Amino acid sequence: MLINIHTHNPEKQDNQQIIYNLIIPETDEALETFPDETIPKSWLSAGIHPWYINEDNQKQQLEKLRQLAQYQDIKLIGECGLDRLKGSPLALQEEIFIKQIRVAEEIKKPLIIHCVKCFNELISIKKIVRPKVPMILHGFNNNFHIAQALLERDFYISLGAAILNENSNAAHLLPQIPLEKLFFETDDKEVAIQDIYEKASFILKIPLDKLIDTIFANYLEICS
Numbered sequence: 001m002l003i004n005i006h007t008h009n010p011e012k013q014d015n016q017q018i019i020y021n022l023i024i025p026e027t028d029e030a031l032e033t034f035p036d037e038t039i040p041k042s043w044l045s046a047g048i049h050p051w052y053i054n055e056d057n058q059k060q061q062l063e064k065l066r067q068l069a070q071y072q073d074i075k076l077i078g079e080c081g082l083d084r085l086k087g088s089p090l091a092l093q094e095e096i097f098i099k100q101i102r103v104a105e106e107i108k109k110p111l112i113i114h115c116v117k118c119f120n121e122l123i124s125i126k127k128i129v130r131p132k133v134p135m136i137l138h139g140f141n142n143n144f145h146i147a148q149a150l151l152e153r154d155f156y157i158s159l160g161a162a163i164l165n166e167n168s169n170a171a172h173l174l175p176q177i178p179l180e181k182l183f184f185e186t187d188d189k190e191v192a193i194q195d196i197y198e199k200a201s202f203i204l205k206i207p208l209d210k211l212i213d214t215i216f217a218n219y220l221e222i223c224s
């Protein structure tokens, strides 16, 4: 089974499992009816994205997350995290992120994390909050120095469409990431998860089926 750890596209092939991401909405109206019946019957993640924190509705957003987090189909909490370039002021992002880490801790589900230019903050939050649940950094395409800092602190790293470009950071550092800390994803990109696995198999010189099994075993290890 081939696992796509983070996607915003509900379509999948029979030999694939996806974690389809739900973004907790911002407005009262949207929160009231969320999630509606259009949500795909698949494995899911749910979180308050740092771009969509509503200062006035943060309590309701967190309450909605707490409700959803109980569902069996919700496998991961997130994407949540920090973004220096977009969204609410960083202090508010940090506060809401920490609260989501606590939700994940309570229900013992791993976190899928969005982080843009806030790696120092991310690392210090992990140091202070000390969550026991695994933390997966999604869509990673930064340099090896940052990857190393994350791996030393026990983060998992998920790589996406960037590895299809051999000159990307993600493609360069793929061989440096221990296989047991690795995931793959399509996120919001119009690419096939199969192509990402094939490219990774080529770069790593590992047979495709072995790579697929290894990454699925990683999933089972953290999401049982």
Ligand SMILES: [Zn+2]
Residues within 6 Å of the ligand: 006, 008, 021, 079, 187, 188
């Ligand atoms: Zn995403």
